[in-house]
Amino acid sequence: MTNTKIVSPKQDLIYMAILSAVVLTMPIWLQPFGAAYPDLMQKFMIFGIFAIGYNILFGLTGYLSFGHAAFLGVGSYTAVWSFKLLSMNVIPALIFGTVLSGLFALAIGFVSLRRSGIYFSILTLAFAQMSYNLAYSVLTPITNGETGLQLTQGDPRVLDRMSGIEANASLPTPNLFGIEGVGYSGFYICAALLLISFFIYLRIFRSPFGLKLRAIKSNQNRMGYTGFSTRPYLMTAFVISGMYAGLAGSLLAVTDPLAGAERMQWTASGEVVLITILGGVGTLIGPLLGAGIIKYFENIFSAFNETVLLNAFSFLPDWLAHPVASVVGLFVGEGWHLTLGLVFMLIVIFLPGGIMEGISRLWRLVTRRNKAEPVAGTHENKEKEQASAGEV
Amino acid sequence: MSEYILDVTDVDKNFGGLRALSDINLRVKKGTVHAIIGPNGAGKSTLLNVIVGRLAPNRGRVLLGDQVLTGKEPHEINQLGVARVFQTPEIFPELSLLQNVMVPAFAKREGIFKMNFIKSLFAEKEVREHAEHLLDDVGLISQKDNIAGSMSRGDKRRLELAMCLGQQPKLFLLDEPTAGMARHDTNRTIDLLKRIKERGMTKVIIEHDMHVVFSLADRISVLAQGAIICEGTPEEVRNDPRVKEAYLGGESE
Numbered sequence: 276m277t278n279t280k281i282v283s284p285k286q287d288l289i290y291m292a293i294l295s296a297v298v299l300t301m302p303i304w305l306q307p308f309g310a311a312y313p314d315l316m317q318k319f320m321i322f323g324i325f326a327i328g329y330n331i332l333f334g335l336t337g338y339l340s341f342g343h344a345a346f347l348g349v350g351s352y353t354a355v356w357s358f359k360l361l362s363m364n365v366i367p368a369l370i371f372g373t374v375l376s377g378l379f380a381l382a383i384g385f386v387s388l389r390r391s392g393i394y395f396s397i398l399t400l401a402f403a404q405m406s407y408n409l410a411y412s413v414l415t416p417i418t419n420g421e422t423g424l425q426l427t428q429g430d431p432r433v434l435d436r437m438s439g440i441e442a443n444a445s446l447p448t449p450n451l452f453g454i455e456g457v458g459y460s461g462f463y464i465c466a467a468l469l470l471i472s473f474f475i476y477l478r479i480f481r482s483p484f485g486l487k488l489r490a491i492k493s494n495q496n497r498m499g500y501t502g503f504s505t506r507p508y509l510m511t512a513f514v515i516s517g518m519y520a521g522l523a524g525s526l527l528a529v530t531d532p533l534a535g536a537e538r539m540q541w542t543a544s545g546e547v548v549l550i551t552i553l554g555g556v557g558t559l560i561g562p563l564l565g566a567g568i569i570k571y572f573e574n575i576f577s578a579f580n581e582t583v584l585l586n587a588f589s590f591l592p593d594w595l596a597h598p599v600a601s602v603v604g605l606f607v608g609e610g611w612h613l614t615l616g617l618v619f620m621l622i623v624i625f626l627p628g629g630i631m632e633g634i635s636r637l638w639r640l641v642t643r644r645n646k647a648e649p650v651a652g653t654h655e656n657k658e659k660e661q662a663s664a665g666e667v
Numbered sequence: 668m669s670e671y672i673l674d675v676t677d678v679d680k681n682f683g684g685l686r687a688l689s690d691i692n693l694r695v696k697k698g699t700v701h702a703i704i705g706p707n708g709a710g711k712s713t714l715l716n717v718i719v720g721r722l723a724p725n726r727g728r729v730l731l732g733d734q735v736l737t738g739k740e741p742h743e744i745n746q747l748g749v750a751r752v753f754q755t756p757e758i759f760p761e762l763s764l765l766q767n768v769m770v771p772a773f774a775k776r777e778g779i780f781k782m783n784f785i786k787s788l789f790a791e792k793e794v795r796e797h798a799e800h801l802l803d804d805v806g807l808i809s810q811k812d813n814i815a816g817s818m819s820r821g822d823k824r825r826l827e828l829a830m831c832l833g834q835q836p837k838l839f840l841l842d843e844p845t846a847g848m849a850r851h852d853t854n855r856t857i858d859l860l861k862r863i864k865e866r867g868m869t870k871v872i873i874e875h876d877m878h879v880v881f882s883l884a885d886r887i888s889v890l891a892q893g894a895i896i897c898e899g900t901p902e903e904v905r906n907d908p909r910v911k912e913a914y915l916g917g918e919s920e
Contacts, residue, residue, distance in 0.1 A: 280763070280812060281765070281766075281788050281789055281795065282789060283787075283789045284787050284789055284790070287787070478784055478785060478787070479784045481787045481788055481789070482783060482784040482785065482786060482787060482788060483769075483773050483777075483783045483784075483786070483788055483791060483794075484781075484782060484783050484784035485784065485788075486762075486766055486769065486770060486773075486788055487770060487773065489759075489761065489762060489766075490759045490762060490766075490770045492761070493759035493760055493761040493762055494757060494758065494759050494760065496757060497757040497758065497759060498742075498770075499740070499741045499742050499745075500719060500741050500742070500745055500750075500751055500757070501742070501745060501770060501771045501774045501830070501834075502742050502745035502746045502771070502774035502775070502778075502779065502834070503742055503774050503779060503780070504740070504742050504779045504780055507779075507780040508780065511782060
């Protein structure tokens with residue numbers, strides 16, 4: 276999980292092939308879990324992109340940003356505006372969403388990266404909350420405030436009109452040259468973008484650039500005396516992860532073309548931190564797992580309500596079923612964040628490296644039977660991670 | 668171009684009311700090993716910090732060859748050819764030994780900043796082989812894929828030496844390279860330092876261990892209470908009464 280081996284590009288291609296197979300067959304193998312419907316799978320992809328982008332910053336450089344939802348929001352708003360003004364085609368929406376978020380990240384990063392550690396986190400949080408409040412109130416002409424930015428029949432859609440596409444009675448849907456951005460086709464658009472994003476992310480991880488980012492996380496002091504200026508590196512990582520967030524935000528708008536300010540709130544920033552830590556900070560695949568698991572359980576748990584619970588506990592005597600159902604009810608439905616919080620606490624305490632650490636521990640348990648391998652550095656690493664988890 | 672690679676002129680450094688360095692003048696000839704000795708708190712590490720740009724002097728000037736170092740950032744000074752090992756090894760504890768040595772090699776090749784995230788690390792064969800060669804030099808090649816943080820202190824020091832050597836610095840600063848090492852490890856390090864001496868790299872060494880100093884140094888400066896009280900060959904320094912008084916005390920080396 277520490278990525279200390281230098282991996283050949285061939286192994287990476289195999290990695291990509293396996294991932295592509297797993298992602299593209301999702302509609303099949305997710306069926307037994309009851310998760311094979313497009314809306315949820317789109318979320319897996321979108322939050323996967325968000326999380327791997329976030330991992331480039333947090334996982335590689337160790338800089339904990341609490342404001343990435345701002346980039347998600349900028350991506351969404353930009354995409355919806357692109358639908359309104361230019362075309363319902365997703366390509367301009369995605370390009371503008373990503374680029375504008377990148378520029379936005381450049382501005383925020385320029386200020387925030389003057390500090391490190393907790394001060395950096397606070398600065399990013401402050402910027403994100405400012406963006407949220409601006410979107411909610413002052414910038415109402417651009418963001419449509421509380422109501423959220425929506426498509427209307429009368430939008431200009433200059434490019435579409437030029438090429439003679441008129442909206443009929445219903446509202447138009449975002450599309451990729453006729454392939455609709457909703458339903459299963461929407462999922463495949465998201466999946467393709469996830470795979471492209473993941474490929475770039477993999478290259479970054481395996482490149483000298485990625486190595487230098489990890490060196491910054493490991494010992495920024497040494498980095499200075501080694502002849503690197505760390506700020507441009509951090510800046511680049513920050514902008515790249517902002518662009519990933521922007522892409523995720525525009526995809527949210529592609530699959531459901533409206534954008535609201537709540538997308539930029541700090542809870543949304545917190546969510547991506549949670550996803551990354553749950554999956555395994557700094558690991559390649561961890562953030563994807565984290566995104567899948569959190570979105571899956573959010574979906575399952577929040578669907579429960581009182582009646583469902585009472586049914587589930589109907590085997591108990593009546594006087595017991597009601598109290599049990601109301602206690603359990605605290606942890607599901609609206610209160611599913613309580614469950615999430617508990618799981619998160621357990622992970623941070625017992626598995627600071629996230630699910631990926633759990634997997635690698637299991638793996639060692641299995642392989643140790645075959646050979647007594649030296650597990651150099653595991654202990655020290657764990658302490659390190661615990662320390663950094665404590666900072667979180 | 669002078670024959671001196673390092674030229675420190677009239678350097679003062681104050682911390683609040685405390686005068687840590689006063690009127691330091693130090694010249695180091697190209698290709699020599701220059702040791703700085705002195706009792707604890709004499710200002711040896713402060714002097715190194717001024718040279719590498721960690722601290723700005725209140726007065727005075729530091730030259731590397733004919734380039735002014737004063738007022739530059741540590742990474743700029745490193746790019747001009749000054750490498751340093753620290754009193755407590757500064758390595759990248761989460762990375763493997765090989766990666767630890769590759770990072771400075773990239774710095775040497777690419778300068779202060781370069782965006783290179785398309786090419787795979789694996790494809791950087793030249794840098795990798797160079798790093799492996801360096802690890803072999805310091806006797807750590809067998810552990811190249813281990814995580815650096817788990818090594819013994821002596822090994823960490825040797826790793827740090829390899830990291831700095833990989834940059835082929837014009838001036839190599841060593842802050843107590845054998846502190847906290849067992850005698851056996853110390854001797855190995857001396858051998859290593861002697862070997863790199865043959866490569867004609869200029870070195871400035873701060874050291875407490877007289878055995879190390881007298882087996883390596885061409886010239887010695889003695890620092891006491893922030894001032895250089897004596898400079899000369901090991902022979903001269905050994906016999907200087909001021910040094911005996913200030914530093915060696917009753918000890919007869």
